[in-house]
Amino acid sequence: MLHKTLKPFPKDFLWGASTxxxxxxxxxLEDGKGPSCQDVKVVPExxxxxxxxxxxxxxxxxxxxxxxxxxxxVYRFSICWTRIFPTGEEAEGNExxxxxxxxxxxxxxxxxxxxxxxxxxxxxxxYLADHYDGWSSRHTINCYLxxxxxxxxxxKGKVKYWLTFNELNVxxxxxxxxxxxxxxxxxxxxxHHVFVASSLATKMAHEMMPGCxxxxxxxxxxxxxxxxxxxxxxxxxxxxxxxxxxxxxxxTGGYPYYAQALFEKEGVVLVKEPGDDDLLKEYxxxxxxxxxxxxxxxxxxxxxxxxxxxMDLNPYxxxxxxxxxxxxxxxxxxxxxxxxxxxxxIMIVENGMGEIDHFENDTVIDDYRIRYLKDxxxxxxxxxxxxxxxxxxxxxxxxxDLVSLSTGEMKKRYGFVYVDKNDDGSxxxxxxxxxxxxxxxxxxATNGEKI
Numbered sequence: 001m002l003h004k005t006l007k008p009f010p011k012d013f014l015w016g017a018s019t020x021x022x023x024x025x026x027x028x029l030e031d032g033k034g035p036s037c038q039d040v041k042v043v044p045e046x047x048x049x050x051x052x053x054x055x056x057x058x059x060x061x062x063x064x065x066x067x068x069x070x071x072x073x074v075y076r077f078s079i080c081w082t083r084i085f086p087t088g089e090e091a092e093g094n095e096x097x098x099x100x101x102x103x104x105x106x107x108x109x110x111x112x113x114x115x116x117x118x119x120x121x122x123x124x125x126x127y128l129a130d131h132y133d134g135w136s137s138r139h140t141i142n143c144y145l146x147x148x149x150x151x152x153x154x155x156k157g158k159v160k161y162w163l164t165f166n167e168l169n170v171x172x173x174x175x176x177x178x179x180x181x182x183x184x185x186x187x188x189x190x191x192h193h194v195f196v197a198s199s200l201a202t203k204m205a206h207e208m209m210p211g212c213x214x215x216x217x218x219x220x221x222x223x224x225x226x227x228x229x230x231x232x233x234x235x236x237x238x239x240x241x242x243x244x245x246x247x248x249x250x251x252t253g254g255y256p257y258y259a260q261a262l263f264e265k266e267g268v269v270l271v272k273e274p275g276d277d278d279l280l281k282e283y284x285x286x287x288x289x290x291x292x293x294x295x296x297x298x299x300x301x302x303x304x305x306x307x308x309x310x311m312d313l314n315p316y317x318x319x320x321x322x323x324x325x326x327x328x329x330x331x332x333x334x335x336x337x338x339x340x341x342x343x344x345x346i347m348i349v350e351n352g353m354g355e356i357d358h359f360e361n362d363t364v365i366d367d368y369r370i371r372y373l374k375d376x377x378x379x380x381x382x383x384x385x386x387x388x389x390x391x392x393x394x395x396x397x398x399x400x401d402l403v404s405l406s407t408g409e410m411k412k413r414y415g416f417v418y419v420d421k422n423d424d425g426s427x428x429x430x431x432x433x434x435x436x437x438x439x440x441x442x443x444x445a446t447n448g449e450k451i
Contacts, residue, residue, distance in 0.1 A: 007385055008447040014114065014393025015444045016074035017067070017416070018349050020121040020166070022050050024402040025080065027057035031096035034086025036123040037134070041175045047408030048423045054402045055421075055429045060104050062431060066417055067399055068111035070437060071444035075113050076349050076395045077104070078121035078166070081147055087127035088143040093150040101151075105158050115159045116349070116395070118217065119148060119201070121166040122405070124178040134178015135190035138273070141197045148201045152208045160212050162205055163289060163349075164198040167219040169246040170307045182306070184266035192270050195249055199283040206283075215287040217349055218247050220338065222295035222330040223310060231300035239298045242308040244341070251288060251342050253281040287392070288342055291350030295330035322354055322412060328375035335383040335391060345390045351376060352397040354404060354412040357434070364418050364434040373436070377443065377451050396440075400431060416440055 022038040028051045029035070043049045056063055067075055081088065083097035105115050124134050125143075132139050148164075168191070173182045179190050202214045220243060225236035241258055248256040254277055263270065295317070298310035305311055317325040331351070338346050353372040357364040373396070383389040398414030401421070406412075410423050416437040421427035442450055 007381070008449045009381060009384065010392075011447075012392075013447060014074040014116075014347070014395070015447075016072040016076065016113070016116075016393070016395045017399030018076035018116075018395040018397050019056070019078070019399060019402055020118070020405075021078045021080035021083070022053070022121070022123050023405060024054045024077075024400070025057040026050075026052040026055045028052075030057065031083075031100070032086060032094045033080065033097060034082040035126045036080065036082045037126050037129050037175045037178055038123045039082075040126050044408055046423065048403045048410045048421075048425070050403060052421075052425065052429075054400055054419045056400070057100070059429070059431075061107055063400055063417075064104070064107045064111065064113070066431060066433070066437075067113060070416065070441045072111075072113050072399075073444075074116050074161075074393055074395060075108055075399065076116040076118065076163075078118035079147075079151060081120060081123060082125045084147060084150060085125065085143070088125035088140070088147075089127065093147075093154075098150070098154055102154065105155060109158060114161065115155075116161040116163070117151070117155075117159055118163040118166050119151065120144065120164065122171055122176045124176070126178075129174060129178030129180075132178075133180055134174070135193050136179050136186060138193055140178070141193050141200070144197045145200055145204065148204055149208075152205060156209045159209075162212060162214050164201050164214060164216050164285075165194060166217045167291060168194065168216060168250075169243045170219045170309065172307055184268050188263065188266070188268045189270060191246070192272065192276070196276050196279055198250055198285075199279040202283040202285065203279075213286045215285050215289050215347070216247075216250055217289045217291065218243070220290040220334055221293050222327065222334045222337075224295060224297050224314065226297040226299040226302075226312065229300070232298070235298050235300045235302060239302070239304065239308075239310050242304075247288060247338075247342070249280060251285050251344065253284050255280070285344070287345040287347065288338055289347045289349040290334070290338065291397070292331050292334055292348060293351065293397075294324040295327040295333075296325065320353055321356055322407065324354070326353070326372060328372075328379045331376050332379035332383040332387070335380065335389045336387055339389040339391075345392050347391065347393045347395075348380065349393075349395045350397040351394070352414045354414055356411055357401075357413045357418060359418055359420070359432070362432050364432070366434045366436045369434070369436045370439050373440070373443075374451050377448060381448060381451075
């Protein structure tokens with residue numbers, strides 16, 4: 001195999017992969033778990049439901065052994081809120097749920113793999129949604145902090161890296177926020193409660209686990225103006241701010257100056273309690289994590305989608321079978337964009353290529369995935385070694401194949417490991433190494449010297 005030898009990544013660089021509970025675990029109502037909004041949402045016909053997913057709940061030891069074989073030193077996963085508090089209202093956590101995650105953490109530590117835990121990854125107890133309209137209510141803040149305290153007490157000394165929430169700049173509505181409406185007033189009021197909850201969780205984490213690092217994850221795929229026309233440049237600035245608004249508030253110590261104009265335009269009047277702004281100021285995040293899958297363009301006439309993103313394609317880029325533009329240089333651009341703005345450590349916690357993998361002779365020859373990662377790693381390395389961006393790690397989306405959030409499909413595969421499951425639920429659920437498995441194993445073994 002031919003390699004390009006390059007300067008390695010930083011000595012303590014974190015290499016691994018990332019999943020979320022509701023997309024990989026399965027066991028949707030086992031061992032006392034209650035229904036989340038993701039469990040009760042309507043699944044489009046012809047897509048995979050979340051009852052079994054990749055069945056990691058029953059196969060986590062096998063999956064972690066495969067991660068260890070690849071050389072991972074970090075694994076990002078999320079806690080299913082309703083596995084710990086089935087309705088969110090219970091006074092004590094469900095011991096079976098806590099024991100499951102304790103077993104996962106201990107299994108990771110056995111192989112010297114750092115757990116990176118997302119406390120809330122796009123889900124909320126259905127009970128809180130149906131009785132309190134989810135994050136529309138300040139009551140949900142208290143329920144969330146009870147979850148945090150339970151996790152911190154149980155896992156302190158074992159987990160250093162915590163993420164309070166996932167992709168906050170693109171979550172909206174019932175399945176992810178528990179709100180029954182998606183108008184701007186509902187959305188931004190709910191987000192204010194999320195911001196307060198995150199600050200209080202950060203405060204709690206630092207008090208209970210000195211030396212830990214607390215962040216949040218944002219969807220920060222890149223955005224370019226379509227042209228240098230001044231109107232396109234203004235459209236770019238204003239659209240990008242719709243994504244940066246969330247990190248600006250949580251990292252810099254409060255709402256950015258342009259929030260006033262945003263709220264006036266959308267007719268939003270936030271209801272705050274005394275001390276809310278002080279919490280945002282006093283307890284910002286320690287580091288920034290983000291997902292990067294593609295870049296898109298925007299112009300003065302672009303119509304944004306329902307979550308405020310511009311999805312116009314870039315004519316200079318190729319795309320995946322699902323139409324996502326492939327832009328390795330854009331990763332370097334976004335890494336610089338984030339570090340220049342916040343000057344805090346960053347980490348890429350989702351990246352990857354969804355493809356239709358062809359399973360033959362107990363493997364997948366996924367040269368397209370190797371090429372995608374190789375090009376992105378080169379640009380990630382340049383951002384670190386040439387631009388001096390403080391990036392502490394990388395976790396590809398999907399250590400193993402799992403149910404895609406954007407399409408609800410198993411056939412949209414990301415992992416280094418093929419899971420024998422189809423969209424209709426058929427299959428053995430057995431795991432098989434793809435060609436990219438051994439390629440990534442060597443990348444990690446050489447800390448990126450061989451890509």
